Amino acid sequence: MDIRQLHYFREIVNQESISKAAEVLHIAQPPLSQQLKKLETELGTVLIHRYRQKWELTETGEVLFQYAERLLSTMEDIKQQIEEIEQGSAGTLKIGVSSACLSLLVDYVSMYREKFPNVKISIEKGNSEELLRKLNRKEIEIALLLRLDHSEDYFVKALEKQEYVVVSPREWGNVFSSDQVTFKEIANHPFIMLGAMEGHSYYENILRAFDAEDVTPEIVLESKDLTTVIAMVSKGLGLSIIPRVAYAVPMEQVKIYELKQFDFHVEPVLIKTKDERVSKAASQFWELVDLLADEKGQKN
Incomplete structure (x- = not known):
């Protein structure tokens, strides 16, 4: 028993006639009759009682028909889902x-x-x-x-490339006298560092910029997660240097300053x-x- 035989059998039952089913399936009637007989032989049962003017499913035929309906319907649903996924109209974007x-x-x-x-x-x-x-x-x-x-x-x-900016706790008020902040000025305050990550040179570039000013930052916290860094700044634990692109996270409790003498960008x-x-x-x-x-x- 295969899917094709079940498909043929379901159509015969739906049309209540082998000849009508053959027309719908676009095949000749004798081969379709042979497929039905083959299916009955394989299962060892009579599926359809065929009389001169009467046609009816047997009990085993009804069981097989219900099974065929469920299986073929499921396969049609699977095919539709696959087509939708391949067309991009459904599925999951990860x-x-x-x-x-x-x-x-x-x-x-x-x-x-x-x-x-x-x-x-x-x-x-x-x-x-x-x-x-x-x-x-x-x-x-x-x-x-x-x-x-x-x-x-x-x-x-x-x-699009984005520059770095300085963020400080809003509760600190106007920490800097100018909107352009230097690394020497930053070194006078507790600093929260965005942690070093493989494949990124941010960490090293920041430390080199402090060295160029002959100052050492007072690093009080480090985290590789930018949301955590901003949250710590918001709580008044220090200021930080972050990419401008990060503005989707809550920024209500921080003030933003431009960073002077730092030509590096993030992309x-x-x-x-x-x-x-x-x-x-x-x-x-x-x-x-x-x-x-x-x-x-x-x-x-």
């Missing part, structure tokens, strides 16, 4: 994001949802190291994070692994971001 890039993701996801409302979106948040591990383990398909120093194993879509990127097929939903998200980034580049 994406990872670092806290520094959360604001960008919010915008992109909002636009993506408008185009593909039936796609479920699963978001994993973590630092760059965690996201790379998830990407390599195929737990996510795409990651939005700050550019890595080494990214040869990934396809990379660069987004958000969208990445996916090379030589690995991604879902249609992921491909369309990539294409959407690519299009938006190109449009923004043309305006600038």
Whole structure:
């Protein structure tokens, strides 16, 4: 017994006639009759009583018909879901994001949802190291994070670069006399450092900038999670230097200053692994971001 035989049998029952079923199935009547007889022989039962002017299912025929209905309906549903996934109209988009890039993701996801409302979106948040591990383990398909120093194993879509800014607790008031802050001024206050992460030179660049001013920062806390850093600043535990792109996290309790004498920038990127097929939903998200980034580049 195979799927084709069940399909034929269901159609015979639905049409209540082998000849009508043959027309619907676009096959000749004799081969269809042979398939029914073969199915009855294989199961060792009569499925349909066929009289000169009467036609009816047997008890075993009714059991098989109900089974065929459930199985074939399930297979049709599976086929439809697969087609929708391949077309990008359904399925799940699995994406990872670092806290520094959360604001960008919010915008992109909002636009993506408008185009593909039936796609479920699963978001994993973590630092760059965690996201790379998830990407390599195929737990996510795409990651939005700050550019890595080494990214040869990934396809990379660069987004608009962002400068660094100084954030201080709002409860401290006007800590600095100017909107342009120097590293020498920062060294006079408790400092919360965004921790070193593999593939990023932020940590080293910040320390070199302090060294260039012949000062040493008073590092009171370190964290690789940008949301945690901002939360600690908000609580008045110190000030910090963060990428401007991080503004999606709550910033009501901090003041923002421009950073002087620091030419380094961060570059958000969208990445996916090379030589690995991604879902249609992921491909369309990539294409959407690519299009938006190109449009923004043309305006600038």
